Amino acid sequence: MADIPRLRHLKGRDPLGLRRALADRLLPALVGAMALLAALGLAGAQGAGRLAERWQAGASGQLLLQLPSDADAGAIAERLAQLPGTVEAALVPEERLRQLMAPWLGEVPNLPLPRMVAITLRPDADQTSFLEVVQDLPGAQLETQGTAIQQALRLAEVLQALSVAMLAVVGLVGAALVTVATRSGIAARRETILILHELGARDSDIARRFARRLAQLCAMGALGGAVVAVPALWALADQAIPVVLAREATAADLPWGSLLALPLVAAGIGWLTAWITLRVWLRRL
Known part of the structure; x- marks a missing residue:
């Protein structure tokens, strides 16, 4: 019995049965969809920023002089x-x-x-x-492109703001999904958790087990979403960049850094959300 409270020493085991309670099907699929939306939002924010820079740099010194x-x-x-x-x-x-x-x-x-x-x-x-x-x-009358450029820059800023808002919504929805999954896991393993808790298992060990499992599932889903996002973003870049930047699209135009960061960010959100949710629930016991 003395080894039961020390869940952190049971490496390679699943004393809470989380692999069955938190299956690797629905949650990764939902997180993958959220990751795809996040990738589109990141690409939109990056594209709007680059477009604004090009407009500002290209038109800052453009003047038109009208003469009789x-x-x-x-x-x-x-x-x-x-x-x-x-x-x-x-x-x-x-x-x-x-x-x-x-x-x-x-x-x-x-x-x-x-x-x-x-x-x-x-x-x-x-x-x-x-x-x-x-x-x-x-x-002589001197005309600048200031008004048009300012309007275009405001449009780019609005697009960036919408992209950031989209990312925030995706993050909140992802956290809500993890919360629901954590509570579902708690409901499925309630008796086991209560027994271990009564035997003296540390709340931090129980929460860590849940958080680790949810982080793994979120990382898997986000990785799948990022992979699906690559061809979608390439199709968008191939159509938009020749119009916006007057050149052919290249692989460097895709937000590779953001795509690689998606699984890590998703894992962090999953871990933290599951940790907080379970610790709050355990404190009520």
């Missing part, structure tokens, strides 16, 4: 290109402007159009001297 139709736009573009901090100042061809205006104005070859200069500045460029030159140009 009779202005010497070529000379002005050359002058602006020589200013410190200017990467490029290129005259937008009139044919391109007419193509852009065709959906609204139709084909109007005789319509005079303003001259447009597309300007790219370095992100760290001091725009003071540039703005002074522009202000001295008669009839």
Whole structure:
């Protein structure tokens, strides 16, 4: 009898019968589904963050200068290109402007159009001297992409927030599943637990047995969910990245670190939830 309370020394054994009470079927499948959703949420958060960075970096120095139709736009573009901090100042061809205006104005070859200069500045460029030159140009109007970019960045932030909220919900649902499974295991092994408890088995040893079993089941399920998520995420990346980042998708675009971390995080949630649930129940005895 003296060895019964020391459950932690019964290595390789299952004195509580947890392999039967906590079967490796339903819970891993449910955790796998949660892991798949978590992987999609992580990919969404990562994708939104990269998209926001690209928008911000690519448009921070993009300006469009509108000049009167009779202005010497070529000379002005050359002058602006020589200013410190200017990467490029290129005259937008009139044919391109007419193509852009065709959906609204139709084909109007005789319509005079303003001259447009597309300007790219370095992100760290001091725009003071540039703005002074522009202000001295008669009839010049400077347009930035700030408003559109700010709206796009807000959209990316909303997508990131939704992804984080999705991850939080997945974590809470996973913890709830583990709580239900733990209580089911307690109900199935109630008499055994009570006997061991009366014989003096430590609450921490009993809770550790439950927590270890639930952590194993959660890790198994999350690993399966992560494996299923790989082809799903690749299909999404293969369609989205050429549109968003203007290049072909590669294996490096997948969130491998997050996928590898899913089983560990799931095991941690399972272990902690089962530990707390069982300790609370044992304290009521």
